[in-house]
Amino acid sequence: MLFRITAILFFLGAFLQARSQTTANFEGIYQFNLDVTRLLMIRSDSGKLWLHQGVSNRTPIIPLSGNKFEVANLKPVVTLDFQVDGQGRTTGMLVEQGGGKVQCFKLRETLDMPNAGRLSNRKNGFTRADTLRGMLSPLRTCYDVSFYHLTVDVNPEKRLLSGSTIIRFNTVSPFSRLQIDLYAEMAIDSIIYKGRPLPYTREFNAVFVDFPGTFKKGEKGAFEVFYHGHPQEPDLNAPMHGGFLWRLDDNRKPFIQVACQGSGASLWWPNKDHLSDEPDSMRMTVTVPEGLQNISNGRLQRQLTLPDKRNLTEWLVTYPINNYNVTVNIGDYRHIADTLGSLTLDYYYLPHHRDSAMKLFKEVKPMLRFMQEHFGPYPFLRDGFRLIETPHPMEHQSIVAMGGLGGGHESLRRLMWHETAHEWWGNNVSIKDVADFWLHEGFARYTEMLGVRLYKGEPEALRQLANDKPANKEPVIGVRDVNHIHYGLWDVYGKGCRIVQMVRAIMNDDERFFDLLRGIQQDFRLQTVTTGNITGYIIRRTGLDLQPFFDQYLLDTRIPELQLDYRQEGADLVLRYKWANTIDNFRMPVRADIPGQRPLFLEATNSWKTIRLKNTVEKDLLLDTAHFYITVKKTEG
Known part of the structure; x- marks a missing residue:
């Protein structure tokens, strides 16, 4: 009898140990393939498996049979069916709810879920780091960047970047010390000036560089910053928390993008990270693994295969560009070339989305004709216009990121109109301080509504706008000099759109209204602006006393x-x-x-x-x- 009990306990213990080893194999980070930006984490804790959507938002999952689990307390029921290969490694899971199934690929074994941590805003307060990032101190205003040459090697397997930035500048006022920016997660290897290393210090994400002598006003100079590191990844539970998206396409090939609006370009490369200073031009040399392509801003200058089979591309931007617009888009792309008059058009898509891509691309020419008619000529003729499939949508200058092309056509069309509108509203006419973010998003959302009106009629455009209800919890204008992006910012879209719409309604003259928009694009072409610049221009051009109107809707949360x-x-x-x-x-x-x-x-x-x-x-x-x-x-x- 004692032998039988001992044997039962032995086999039960062995079963539980095997079960524990199996469930431990399920741990890791998964991407939700229907929306590849979204990450899920499976973690073992306190003898249970937990599903995390974000670091703190977790739900227990209950074993059913084999590799199948049920997420607790959800209706309709959600089940997770883990997929295991012949070596016992978990490769993904199938998420099923209400008869619908979504594939998730396992990205990595580690449990390093992106976490924005504390966000600075009106409620949480601001810090010294926020001031260093957002304010134009004398160490930043003393020089004006004229050119960047970014060289970067992208290693998806290690999620590692390494490279350098050459920074050319003009001296605005005499200095021997200046500030550049690079996130603390990214290590600086050296800063070289005229072949010799320069001393520097770091405080939060600011880097203070000391030169051996004083630059005189009007003098030109250049230095190079060598660096490497694992760039921040975006926590999509936090508004505008940017970073590198390391994802996989449907064929499990790397599908990678950077989106850093708000957080700033210094999260992945060294630069003067303030919206007021755009380089006159920029070169990007990017190296990626064999079998992948990188598509960046501007024109492709050269492309070659290195001896180790990696692919190198070099791109040249010949216009001023916001630092956050500088991008890499890495994937197994297919390409289509076209023209609209003298404007070159290029489209990049993943092979499994060819049909939806072709349907969408047919609408590019009428969209561009409409925008050029109403806003003025396309601003970046030399660099061309391109659309590219990416994990996340973003208005990167001359290479507009569309996010995934597997969604519904009407939602893709609306997104395409919005992101393309930023070529005028955001890239041509750009803000000096992120507090004025509504100038980008309000005008782009209004353009989006013009597209809905063109295809579906004005009643439908007004219905869709009515569904986009402002929260009115904070003023549309953010806090200046601290890079205030992490706030209830969605009103810059819907409420910003309504402000533009009301200007048109008050003017009651469509010909004059669109002439006003063309005037803004022409008179502020390739410039950075403030809200006061644009609202003052509107008041002067229309002759209307609109200052109380702008003060009410931009600085107050009450609805008149x-x-x-x-x-x-x-x-x-x-x-x-x-x-x-x-x-x-x-x-x-x-x-x-x-x-x-x-x-x-x-x-x-x-x-x-x-x-x-x-x-x-x-x-x-x-x-x-x-x-x-x-x-x-x-x-x-």
């Missing part, structure tokens, strides 16, 4: 309320009206329509005004709340 008081006097309607829930001295005309009559604009202010409407009853008066972002309240007496 139009208060109305009706009184019927025979056939006439006597209407009293004023604004409430606004800043002091707010004023804005709002359109009202009466059947059979010309549109009426109520010149409302914070004080009551009265108007008599002939042959009108209350139900005939229709306030234009579709084009004006307001609320309406009927008062008594």
Whole structure:
């Protein structure tokens, strides 16, 4: 009897140990192939397996049979079916919910889930590191970058970058010390000036470089920064937390991109990382493993296979460019070339998305014709226009990243219009400080709505915009001088779009409105700007007193309320009206329509005004709340 019990315990222990080894093999980072930006982590803790979506958001998974598990407490039920190869290694898992199945590839065995950590914002406060990143101190204003030459070797297996940046500059004011930027995770090997190493110190992500002498105003100089490291990866649970996306395509080949708007280009290469200073031109030399291509900004200058079979490409940008727009896109790409007049068009896609890519690319020419008609000529003619399939969408100058091309066509079209609009609104006319981010996203979202209107009609465009409700938790304008990007920023899209739409509605003259947009593109061509530059320009060009309007919608979170008081006097309607829930001295005309009559604009202010409407009853008066972002309240007496 004792022998039988001992034997049972032995075999039970062996079974549990084998089970433990099997479940331990499931640990690792997985990509959600339907949206390859999204990562899942399986982790063993306290004798259980846990599914993590983000570092702290975890849910236990319950064994069913074999390699199949159920995610606890989810309805409809979600099951995870782990896939194991002949050597017992987990290669992926199949996620099933409600009859739908999504493949996940296992990216790595490690449990290093991207984690943004503490985010600086109005609520959490700002730090010395934020000031070093966002402020134009004398150590940054003393020089102006004229040219970068970035050389980088990309090693997907190790998630490692190594290379250098040559920085050429013009001296704005005398200096012997300057600041460049490179994230602390990235090591500096040396900084070389005229063949000799320069001393430097680091504080957070700022690098202070000392030169042997003083540069005089107007003097030119150059130095080279050698570096290597594992760049930050984006935590997609945090708004605008950028980094390298190390992913796999459907054939399990590396599919890699960098997206660093907000976090800044210094997360992966050394530069003067402030939006106000764009180089006049830039060269990028990028080396990737055998069997992959890299597509970057500008024109391809040369391409060669190195003795070790790696592929090298060199790209040249001949226009000023935002640092965050500088990019690498690495994958097993297919290519199509075309032209629109003298503008070259290039498209890059993954082989398994050919059909959806072809359908989308057919709409590029009419889209570009529309944007050139309404905004002015394409800004980067020498560098051409290209679309590329990537893990994540992003408006990288002259090589617009589309994200995956496996989605629905209408959503892809809308995304294409938005990201392409940034070639004008963001890349040609660019902000000096990320606090003015709405100038990029508000105008791009409005362009997106113009595309919906073109294909689906204005009612559908207004319906889609109405579904994009602003949160109104923070002002549209962020905090200056601290790179304030990690806040409730989504209002820069939907509310920013409504601001542009209201300018058009107030002007009530489409020819003048689009002439205004073309004027902004021409008069601020290849420049960095502030909100004041653009709003001041709009006020001057239109001759309208719009400063209270901009102050209300950009600096205040309240939605203006139009208060109305009706009184019927025979056939006439006597209407009293004023604004409430606004800043002091707010004023804005709002359109009202009466059947059979010309549109009426109520010149409302914070004080009551009265108007008599002939042959009108209350139900005939229709306030234009579709084009004006307001609320309406009927008062008594």
